[in-house]
Amino acid sequence: MAISRDDVGPIIELQLRGFDINAPNPDLVPPLPLAIQVDSLRVARHLIQQPTLNLEASNPAGETALMLAAIRGHLDLVQALIARGAQVNRPGWTPLHYAASHDGAQALPIAQLLLAHHAFIDARSPNASTPLMLAAHYGRREVVELLLREGAEPLARNQQGLNAIDFALLAHRPDVAEAIAASVRAQQGSGTW
Secondary structure, eight states: OTTTTTOHHHHHHHHHTTOOTTOOOTTSOOHHHHHHHTTOHHHHHHHHTOTTOOTTOBOTTOOBHHHHHHHHTOHHHHHHHHHHTOOSOOSSSOHHHHHHHOOSTTHHHHHHHHHHTTOOTTOOOTTOOOHHHHHHHTSOHHHHHHHHHTTOOTTOOOTTSOOHHHHHHHTTOHHHHHHHHHHHHHHHOOOOO
16 A cells, blocks of 8 residues: 555555565565556655665566666666666566667666666567567667667567567558668678679
């Protein structure tokens, strides 16, 4: 209830009584991922500062607090979580996949921050999709351009045989598809035989 109301007071009272701040709710969602999911940002900021908090606790979908903060565009939470040592890289879906999927104004600075902390640029999801593919379909063009500048593989294919250009075209984003294609052409050079 305190999380759903974004009320830090009861959380502090429970902590003083010895309550484990990592205990999940009945749906098995730990407090910090839950707070971020429901935009209880005061509670999330409080929890991040707690030394006994498990930063890598995930909800039943396998999403960590850093992943959820990235996809919801909470730059301050991403910064705080990284400062506390949250894992930027992990097997499967990563925070960079989630940041690339966000289409809000904070998507670019979050993606830049994750890359600055050594996020794997071509991380593969369980179906082998990369952050560039997700940015091409769901995200901001600036994130697509950032990923390309930083060396993302534009022609990598997922298990369905789709690459980032295909993802852009499926989303009816011909401008993004052309930006990716232009990057591919620029990498090929113009040698003569």
